[in-house]
Amino acid sequence: MKLATFNINGIKARIEALPRWLDAARPDVVALQEIKSVDEAFPRALFEDLGWRVETHGQKGFNGVAILSRLPLEDVTRGLPGDDEDPQARWIEATVIGEKGALRLAGLYLPNGNPVEFGADGRPLATGKYGYKLNWMARMQARAAALLATEEPVVLAGDYNIIPQDEDAARPEAWAQDALALPESRAAFRRIVNLGFTDAFRARVPGPGHYSFWDYQAGAWEKNNGIRIDHLLLGPQAADRLRDCGIDRAARGEDKPSDHVPVWIDLDL
DNA sequence: ATGGTTGCGTAGCAA
Numbered sequence: 001m002k003l004a005t006f007n008i009n010g011i012k013a014r015i016e017a018l019p020r021w022l023d024a025a026r027p028d029v030v031a032l033q034e035i036k037s038v039d040e041a042f043p044r045a046l047f048e049d050l051g052w053r054v055e056t057h058g059q060k061g062f063n064g065v066a067i068l069s070r071l072p073l074e075d076v077t078r079g080l081p082g083d084d085e086d087p088q089a090r091w092i093e094a095t096v097i098g099e100k101g102a103l104r105l106a107g108l109y110l111p112n113g114n115p116v117e118f119g120a121d122g123r124p125l126a127t128g129k130y131g132y133k134l135n136w137m138a139r140m141q142a143r144a145a146a147l148l149a150t151e152e153p154v155v156l157a158g159d160y161n162i163i164p165q166d167e168d169a170a171r172p173e174a175w176a177q178d179a180l181a182l183p184e185s186r187a188a189f190r191r192i193v194n195l196g197f198t199d200a201f202r203a204r205v206p207g208p209g210h211y212s213f214w215d216y217q218a219g220a221w222e223k224n225n226g227i228r229i230d231h232l233l234l235g236p237q238a239a240d241r242l243r244d245c246g247i248d249r250a251a252r253g254e255d256k257p258s259d260h261v262p263v264w265i266d267l268d269l
Numbered sequence: 270a271t272g273g274t275t276g277c278g279t280a281g282c283a284a
Contacts, residue, residue, distance in 0.1 A: 010276050216274040
C-alpha cells in the first residue's frame with residue numbers, strides 16, 4: 001500500500017496539479033492538508049470520477065483536511081479529541097482496508113504557532129497562537145497514545161509544522177526562534193514520537209538536505225532553502241511493514257505548485 | 270533584510 005501526505009495549499013488552486021500528481025505517483029491513499037474549503041465546495045465528484053473515495057473535514061477559508069483513497073475506508077471520524085470547542089479543522093481519521101490488513105490513518109494539519117510571544121527571560125510564552133499549538137500537540141499526544149494502545153497498525157500523516165532537528169532545515173539559524181523549531185516545539189514532537197512511533201523518512205534516509213516545504217517568497221525553491229515539516233509517524237505494527245519512504249521533491253518545480261511536496265510510504269499491507 | 274509570494278475571497282489574515 002502506497003500512502004502519501006500532501007499539503008496542497010488550497011484545493012481550488014491545485015485543481016490541476018493534484019490530479020496530475022495522483023496520476024503520476026499512483027498512491028493508494030492520500031492525506032491532504034490545507035484544502036481551504038468547506039466540505040460542500042470540495043470538488044468531490046471530480047475525484048470520485050477518477051476512482052477515489054473522498055472524505056473531507058473542511059472549514060471556510062483556512063485549514064481543512066481530507067483523505068482520498070482507492071481502498072475501502074471505514075469508521076471515519078473528524079476532529080482531534082480533547083476540545084469540543086475547537087473550531088479549526090485539522091484532524092481526520094479513517095481505517096484503511098488494505099489487501100493484507102487494515103490500518104488506522106490519522107491525517108493532520110498541526111498548527112503553525114507563529115507569531116511567538118517571548119517573555120522577559122527570552123523564553124517563549126505559551127500564549128496566543130503558540131499556546132494553541134502546544135495545547136493542540138498535548139491533545140495529539142493523548143490521541144496518539146490511545147491509537148497505539150489498540151495494537152493495530154497506526155499511521156499519523158500530515159503537515160506537522162515541526163522541523164525535528166537542525167539537519168531538517170537548509171538554514172537552521174533562520175528558524176531558531178520560530179514556532180516550527182523552538183526547543184519547546186521539538187520537545188512536544190519528541191514526546192509523541194517517544195510514545196513508540198517511527199519517523200518513516202528517517203528510518204530510510206539519514207542526513208541533511210531533504211526537505212518537504214519551500215516558501216513561495218524570496219526564491220526559496222531556487223536556492224533550495226527548504227525545511228522538512230511533513231511527516232509520517234508509524235506505530236510499531238506499521239513500522240514493521242515499512243518497505244520504503246520518499247519525498248516527491250520534483251512536484252515543487254512543476255506548474256502552479258503547492259509550497260509543500262508529497263511525502264509517501266510503501267507499506268506491506 | 271521588517272521585504273518577499275501565494276491563497277482565499279474580495280480586505281486582510283494566514284502561512
